[in-house]
Amino acid sequence: MQLILLSGGSGKSLWPLSNDARSKQFLSLLEAPDGGSESMICRIERQIRKSGLDCDITIATNIAQRDPILSQLGGRVDIVTEPERRDTFPAIALTAEWLRLVKGCPLDETIAIMPCDPYTEEGYFDVIAAMAESVGNGAAELVLMGITPRYDSTSFGYIVPQEGKADDNGMLHVTRFVEKPSAQSAHDLISEGAFWNGGVFVIKLGTLCSYVWEYVKEDSFDKLRARYCDLPKISFDYEVVEKAENLGVIPFDGLWEDLGTWNALSKRLQSQVIGDVIMGRNVRHATVVNELEMPVMCEGVRDIVVAASPDGILVCGKDQSDRIKDYVAGLKRRPMYEERRWGTYRVLNYQKYPDGFEELTKTITLNPGCCISYQVHHHRSEVWTVTNGRGIFILDGVAREVGRGDVLDIKVGQLHAIKAQDSHLTFIEVQAGAPLVEEDIERFDWPEV
């Protein structure tokens, strides 16, 4: 079986810890089995490996998430990135064609598709195994997971099964779907035995590809990827699920939560107090997550979330935490913290002067053996002060070993690169110039020196 994990999300709902470069599934805030912390995507990957599902994992995502996925899951998964953001159908279509054309999977291979961020338990993966069996034995063309509803939700889609008994594999046939019903309809649907649609699907690769071929069919993945824009901007539910002929659903009755707000996440955190926090004696039901170097002090408050990161500070009543995404949409600020394939950086200071001159100070940490590409900037100088580790620094083709206290003065137009040796390499970078834009960079191959 091949498993496609969908990793998307805009990073607004868990601001300021999540941002456009760090969606919620990458936040290391959940309790790991060893007592440490892990992210949602690490948790689900760990659960899949432990479940006994015999599958490879391919993550369908966008380019901004490639680096954090590599950093967190390394080479344990494949990654297929969309050339532009469209919708779930094109993203899944692209990944299916990658499985066929690049990985060489046969058309009768079973494919499971699921989101990367549900907070769930072992039984969830047992249901996926049963779904795969139903598709394998031809009981249905496409099998969905039906989550047992906990309340009259108006924000989920509902799956209505046929009346009657489930087959030996626990599968029911599906009669219809209802998207985000009113509260009254939701109540009636649940009385009828309807399930929430958890976004988990199992289908044969050939069946899936036949939906793609209605729009595009190419004999190489590169050609197909170049025609990505020919795939309609539509969800997988509308394009595939609602058109499929013989649909099954297998219920899942266990733990299943969307940790998409601070209120929901706070109940599953490794600890209610993370980071440098001073809690007063008159604090009740507060969750405080502090990623900054400075202390957060709380006193005389209750039922609130306080979250602080280099992007900003949130102080929010827990029952109002679903509202913050609306305000975050209005923020026009570069991410102040990013996880990249080579390591991480954090912005310490940024100043733009009235005449356009800018200064940006960062602390940068390269993972062992990793490097920043050989590059040149045409409008800014940079000064790096190495504060920890050892590395190889190249300036205009001349390499030298550098370490603590070394000052690397890089003028406008000078080619430069750096590579960490066998431990982390940390340095402070001060950029100065105008304009300080992402595009002021030309990249070259790592030189022979």
Next chain:
Amino acid sequence: MQLILLSGGSGKSLWPLSNDARSKQFLSLLEAPDGGSESMICRIERQIRKSGLDCDITIATNIAQRDPILSQLGGRVDIVTEPERRDTFPAIALTAEWLRLVKGCPLDETIAIMPCDPYTEEGYFDVIAAMAESVGNGAAELVLMGITPRYDSTSFGYIVPQEGKADDNGMLHVTRFVEKPSAQSAHDLISEGAFWNGGVFVIKLGTLCSYVWEYVKEDSFDKLRARYCDLPKISFDYEVVEKAENLGVIPFDGLWEDLGTWNALSKRLQSQVIGDVIMGRNVRHATVVNELEMPVMCEGVRDIVVAASPDGILVCGKDQSDRIKDYVAGLKRRPMYEERRWGTYRVLNYQKYPDGFEELTKTITLNPGCCISYQVHHHRSEVWTVTNGRGIFILDGVAREVGRGDVLDIKVGQLHAIKAQDSHLTFIEVQAGAPLVEEDIERFDWPEV
């Protein structure tokens, strides 16, 4: 008349905006007459000048407050600093002797002594003028200001006047003092006509000095200052007020507030929202003061204070804000922002590695024409990147003009200094070495170059 303003305070109660280097009286948060903001000490100096009191101002303070006072009040006041922190009697004694020995004030000069941080109004200074008249005409040896009590406070001292009518100048004679009574006693005292002791005293210089001479008498201020430790560690109230023979009190019935907690200060702020703040629609009675470059977002909270500075972040119910000083006492962290005579600095990052190596990154702004002394460090290197303004930089005796984008690489043991030219000069400083301690500095005279 000579006016002694007492400026002390440990900076804990308005954390994180106040710290050991920036006591509450220096925070520019109150509304100024021009609609801008001003600090408590600027407000009181402005009020004294406007009151018509014909007086010079001398500020009795400690060395840590000398730079912020110079920065905020410039040459408009004299400053006398204690060699070590003792109590209000020695601090006032030292200043009185400075007035006598350095400024040359005659012994029959009238001295008014007052704290620098009450939030008050015009009438307060009219009462000081009346107090000076009572001392001048010999009606009393020492006259106090009696604040009309607003409630049964258990945290003030009370002044109990003799029964009977005030004299033509509004003065009553004093029978006794009660320090911090119980609530019941406070209630009874107020019924008897007692006043709060506002810490404002008027006395003749000669009378004041006679109390000093009981411990120390010298013919030069330097000699006296060298014997500061011979003055008892005791408050002015205990040493002078409670011993004086003929005591008067003149009541003040106007606006008089101690803005010593966030709750009290919040009512007098220039604005309830200061800095980069996003307020949600469901926020009520919140005060948010944000000195950081990053945004603070609030939603679904009420009756709280949020304050953020480079020293930390406070989230506090307004009715509990008197409790935070207890927690702040436990913080062991260097001030991250300081106002110095030559300008300001803010710490951007600090890291200490397990083997003792440290890194400290700051942004530093020199006021026009101001300089950092010619100095050398024996355990750290520094790299400065100039981001705004122009200056003269001296390295091992060689001077040069520097400006934007210039990188100044200062190795361990190199003598260096910098002076701003006719505008502000800003640079990023990265320190690296071990140990990074305040004492790793030798200062020299500005060289002839």
